[in-house]
Amino acid sequence: SQQGEEDPQALSIQEGENATMNCSYKTSINNLQWYRQNSGRGLVHLILIRSNEREKHSGRLRVTLDTSKKSSSLLITASRAADTASYFCATESSSGAGSYQLTFGKGTKLSVIP
Amino acid sequence: DAGITQSPRHKVTETGTPVTLRCHQTENHRYMYWYRQDPGHGLRLIHYSYGVKDTDKGEVSDGYSVSRSKTEDFLLTLESATSSQTSVYFCAISESAETQYFGPGTRLLVL
Numbered sequence A: 001s002q003q004g005e006e007d008p009q010a011l012s013i014q015e016g017e018n019a020t021m022n023c024s025y026k027t028s029i030n031n032l033q034w035y036r037q038n039s040g041r042g043l044v045h046l047i048l049i050r051s052n053e054r055e056k057h058s059g060r061l062r063v064t065l066d067t068s069k070k071s072s073s074l075l076i077t078a079s080r081a082a083d084t085a086s087y088f089c090a091t092e093s094s095s096g097a098g099s100y101q102l103t104f105g106k107g108t109k110l111s112v113i114p
Numbered sequence B: 001d002a003g004i005t006q007s008p009r010h011k012v013t014e015t016g017t018p019v020t021l022r023c024h025q026t027e028n029h030r031y032m033y034w035y036r037q038d039p040g041h042g043l044r045l046i047h048y049s050y051g052v053k054d055t056d057k058g059e060v061s062d063g064y065s066v067s068r069s070k071t072e073d074f075l076l077t078l079e080s081a082t083s084s085q086t087s088v089y090f091c092a093i094s095e096s097a098e099t100q101y102f103g104p105g106t107r108l109l110v111l
Helices: none
Strands: A005-007 A010-014 A019-024 A029-037 A043-050 A055-058 A061-066 A071-076 A085-093 A108-113 B004-007 B010-013 B019-025 B031-038 B042-051 B054-057 B064-070 B073-078 B087-094 B106-110
Touching: A005 A085, A010 A019, A019 A108, A029 A061, A029 A071, A043 A055, A043 A061, A043 A071, A071 A085, B004 B087, B010 B019, B019 B031, B019 B087, B019 B106, B031 B064, B031 B073, B042 B064, B042 B073, B054 B064, B073 B087
Parallel strands: A010 A108, B010 B106
Antiparallel strands: A005 A019, A019 A071, A029 A043, A029 A085, A055 A061, A061 A071, A085 A108, B004 B019, B019 B073, B031 B042, B031 B087, B042 B054, B064 B073, B087 B106
């Protein structure tokens, strides 16, 4: 079963605009990660936020985590055409059975129009 | 994709035939994973390994087996391929069981 669910499923914006994607999950987690996948390629790790962190930045990326709501958001500022990709959240469960594993959502497909 | 290769990259096979996919890493990472990616389902974990000869099942392990006899190689075997196993298969590695690094994927078509 999917742990993370991204919203929206698809997002189309103009170059230079900000893009926000959301992720909701169901169980307690150790950390939440965001990955990017360009068409026909493997996933690339973007950023990891731990359960005791609320916000994290990396370049043009800003991730927030609200463990009380079991949700996270990924903000990409000043988007570029090269940001066009699918974005996935992934969670590592804090339960013993889920350790060492990531559970991925279905992804948000972002299109940045030049 | 640096440090992780998958072979073959593309394969077409017939229902009922055995298929083995190989994942090879040069990073000496402890953890290795096999996922399948299907439209509408995202990535789903098939099997993973936490050391040589140490493997465990993931969410969608039925019909698949794995082996890891060396740190660098993780094999995924479909004993008798079915059309429902048509998918894109990704291998991933991790040193700490946190951040994962993905291979380029293998596209498998079962006719």
